[in-house]
Amino acid sequence: MDKRKDEFKLTFKQYMSRHKASYILLAPFFILFFLFTILPVLASLTLSLTYFNVLEFPTWVGWSNYTRLILEDDLFMLALRNTLIFAIVTGPVSYVLCLLFAWIINEFKGKTRAFLTLVFYAPSISGQAYLIWNIILSGDRYGYLNGFLMNFGFVQEPVLWMKWERYILPVLIVVQLWMSLGTGFLAFIAGLQTVDRSLYEAAALDGVKNRWQELWFVTLPAMKPQLMFGAVMQITQSFAIADISLQLAGNPSVNYAGSTIVTHLLDYGSGVRFDMGYAAAIATILFCMMVGTNKAVQALLKRIGK
Amino acid sequence: MKSALKEKPRRIGKFRPFRRERKINRSAAGNGLLFALMAICGVFMAMPLVMIVNNALKPLDEIFQFPPRIFVRYPTLENFTDLFVLMSDSWVPFSRYILNTVIITGCGTVGHVIFASMAAYPLAKHEFKGKNVMFSLVILSMMFSWTVTQVPNYLIITALGINNTHLALILPACAFGMGLYLMKQFMEQIPNSIIESARLDGASEFRIFWQIIMPNVKPAWLTLAIFQFQQMWVNTGHLFLRSEELRPLQHALQFIAQGGVQRAGAAAAVAFIIAAIPITFFLICQSYILETMTTSGMKD
Numbered sequence: 001m002d003k004r005k006d007e008f009k010l011t012f013k014q015y016m017s018r019h020k021a022s023y024i025l026l027a028p029f030f031i032l033f034f035l036f037t038i039l040p041v042l043a044s045l046t047l048s049l050t051y052f053n054v055l056e057f058p059t060w061v062g063w064s065n066y067t068r069l070i071l072e073d074d075l076f077m078l079a080l081r082n083t084l085i086f087a088i089v090t091g092p093v094s095y096v097l098c099l100l101f102a103w104i105i106n107e108f109k110g111k112t113r114a115f116l117t118l119v120f121y122a123p124s125i126s127g128q129a130y131l132i133w134n135i136i137l138s139g140d141r142y143g144y145l146n147g148f149l150m151n152f153g154f155v156q157e158p159v160l161w162m163k164w165e166r167y168i169l170p171v172l173i174v175v176q177l178w179m180s181l182g183t184g185f186l187a188f189i190a191g192l193q194t195v196d197r198s199l200y201e202a203a204a205l206d207g208v209k210n211r212w213q214e215l216w217f218v219t220l221p222a223m224k225p226q227l228m229f230g231a232v233m234q235i236t237q238s239f240a241i242a243d244i245s246l247q248l249a250g251n252p253s254v255n256y257a258g259s260t261i262v263t264h265l266l267d268y269g270s271g272v273r274f275d276m277g278y279a280a281a282i283a284t285i286l287f288c289m290m291v292g293t294n295k296a297v298q299a300l301l302k303r304i305g306k
Numbered sequence: 307m308k309s310a311l312k313e314k315p316r317r318i319g320k321f322r323p324f325r326r327e328r329k330i331n332r333s334a335a336g337n338g339l340l341f342a343l344m345a346i347c348g349v350f351m352a353m354p355l356v357m358i359v360n361n362a363l364k365p366l367d368e369i370f371q372f373p374p375r376i377f378v379r380y381p382t383l384e385n386f387t388d389l390f391v392l393m394s395d396s397w398v399p400f401s402r403y404i405l406n407t408v409i410i411t412g413c414g415t416v417g418h419v420i421f422a423s424m425a426a427y428p429l430a431k432h433e434f435k436g437k438n439v440m441f442s443l444v445i446l447s448m449m450f451s452w453t454v455t456q457v458p459n460y461l462i463i464t465a466l467g468i469n470n471t472h473l474a475l476i477l478p479a480c481a482f483g484m485g486l487y488l489m490k491q492f493m494e495q496i497p498n499s500i501i502e503s504a505r506l507d508g509a510s511e512f513r514i515f516w517q518i519i520m521p522n523v524k525p526a527w528l529t530l531a532i533f534q535f536q537q538m539w540v541n542t543g544h545l546f547l548r549s550e551e552l553r554p555l556q557h558a559l560q561f562i563a564q565g566g567v568q569r570a571g572a573a574a575a576v577a578f579i580i581a582a583i584p585i586t587f588f589l590i591c592q593s594y595i596l597e598t599m600t601t602s603g604m605k606d
Contacts, residue, residue, distance in 0.1 A: 015435075019432070019434045021428075021432075021510070021511035021512065022428035022432040022434045022511070023428075023434070025424045025425060025427055025428050025511070025512075025515065026424070026425045026428055026429070026440070028421045028424065028425070028480075029421040029422060029424060029425035029480070029481055029486060030425060030440065030481075032421070032477055032478070032480050032481035033443075033444070033447075033481040033483070033486075035462060035466075035477075035481075036459060036462065036463075036477065036478035036481055037447045037455075037478075037481060037482075037483065038443065038447065039458065039462060040455035040456075040458035040459045040462065041447060041450045041455055043455070043457075043458035043461075044450070044454040044455050044458060047454070047457075047458075052457075054457065101347070104340050104343070104344060105344075107332075107337070107340060110596065113596065114589065114592045114593060114596060116344060116348065117592055118585065118588065118589065118592070119348045119351055119352045119355075120347070120348065120351050121588070122351055122352055122353075122354055122355045123351060123353075123354055125536060125581070125584050125585055125588060126354045126355055126358055126581040126585070129354035132353060132354050132357050135374055142372065142373035142374070147373075178350070178351070181351070183484070183533060186529050186532065186533070187488060187491075187529060189529070189595075190492070190525035190526055190528070190529040190595060191492070191525075193525045193595065194492065194495060194523070194525060194526075210333070210336075211332060211333075211336060222495075225490075225491035225492065225494050225495060226491055226492070228491060229487055229488055229491045232445060232448065232487065233484070235449070236448050236449055239449075240451065262451060262453075265451060265453055265454070266453060269453045269454055270453055270456070276454070276457060279453065279454050280454045282451075283450060283451040283453070283454040286449075286451060287446075287449050287450050287451070290449035291446065291449060294445070294449070
């Protein structure tokens with residue numbers, strides 16, 4: 001407490017000299033961060049209140065982008081619904097999968113471990129890997145999935161996986177889950193390595209009997225920072241699903257069954273309609289959704305190991 | 307006393323008697339089950355890699371075979387020779403593309419890892435004004451769609467006069483929010499006592515950062531390097547680099563691959579190279595991570 005009072009008495013100059021090292025270490029990153037992230041985001045927030053077609057100077061339109069988005073845009077409502085389904089299913093499931101696989105891989109040693117990490121990270125590292133699902137899910141009888149199902153008599157004729165509305169969303173969810181061992185997964189792998197080995201020995205003495213108890217009482221609490229990181233990455237990924245929908249279901253997908261908030265945004269923002277103000281309004285709403293979810297998830301994560 | 311006498315004499319050096327380090331709390335059945343699970347899932351996950359390798363080795367008639375097969379029947383390297391012929395034809399020499407990639411990917415990765423780590427250390431371990439604001443700004447920034455920020459970003463880069471230079475790709479890459487967040491989370495786990503004792507020994511903050519913090523979070527920055535390398539590597543630079551001779555390898559390779567049906571073979575080879583380079587980098591980093599695991603001494 002005393003230290004704090006001291007700090008108040010310091011003049012700006014004294015304060016800076018006391019914390020010089022901190023600010024010098026921060027400076028390079030935050031100068032660039034301000035220029036290339038904060039400024040553009042602030043500009044976009046402002047743009048969301050304008051009409052901006054990229055060619056002409058933006059004109060102020062107030063809240064009309066937002067009212068149009070919420071009251072008149074039926075496609076946005078559909079995209080919102082799809083995105084929520086996506087996020088609610090793929091978010092938690094792939095988070096748990098990342099953790100589970102990272103934890104299992106951590107049980108292995110040496111070369112096996114490196115190999116397994118590569119294999120499970122493969123869909124994230126080998127470029128546009130999801131394109132191979134085009135072959136698997138091909139709508140004729142030569143598609144691998146159709147061929148398999150027909151050989152075993154589950155279906156009589158090929159299923160148009162990516163053309164039937166009711167299949168599009170579930171199929172995209174499966175592909176997304178398959179893709180999802182990415183950033184969070186590697187962070188967990190690295191996090192598991194920094195857990196202090198002696199904690200396990202101590203826990204065994206304290207009566208931890210099997211690997212599941214060990215996971216819950218020792219490993220997870222010890223890697224809470226990584227869990228928080230993984231959650232944020234998961235949120236940003238599962239709310240922003242767009243590429244796999246565009247590539248597998250097409251743009252626009254049949255009856256917009258595969259459209260998400262970000263595909264809707266891309267429709268306005270980059271390429272087709274050139275209504276940047278509207279796109280920025282969509283981005284702002286998506287941003288608010290992510291921030292809200294993040295708050296809730298971080299509160300949940302604080303309860304781990306208790 | 308008795309047990310001590312029974313113990314075999316320990317030999318010194320590398321001839322130490324082999325003693326298997328058993329992990330606590332592990333059952334054989336559980337291990338077997340996990341192994342089976344990993345094998346099944348692994349097949350599923352490795353599909354794209356298997357596919358890319360096989361496609362690259364397929365002769366043209368097998369590439370166009372319908373229905374498509376996964377595995378190659380008569381492997382050949384002619385796709386690669388095709389690709390190299392095409393490469394030698396380009397009017398900007400290929401070595402130039404490679405150099406561009408080395409500059410962009412190298413500076414972008416190293417710069418990001420260093421800047422993000424430098425900024426993460428005070429955020430994790432120092433107390434100062436504005437700390438929480440700075441950190442929340444970083445987190446929040448990751449949630450804003452980059453599609454919309456592209457236009458303002460372009461204007462800023464033009465205003466700085468670095469449009470159509472490599473800096474237009476490198477500088478923004480040095481300050482992605484994710485890296486800072488990752489590094490900060492790992493640095494938080496370092497016990498304060500290590501830092502305190504280093505301070506008592508008279509080490510400056512920079513020295514603590516470089517000699518104590520960074521070695522202790524080696525798995526973290528190696529992982530970050532993997533992410534960043536991957537991102538920099540796939541960047542074609544089309545948005546900012548208008549001069550052909552400034553563009554990276556990724557652009558040149560994709561340009562060849564987009565040549566249509568007659569380049570399907572070369573395209574398969576391109577897909578292989580595009581995947582192989584980050585995978586090589588990944589494996590190198592992972593092996594260093596494994597090394598640290600055995601030597602890390604992060605104890606309270």
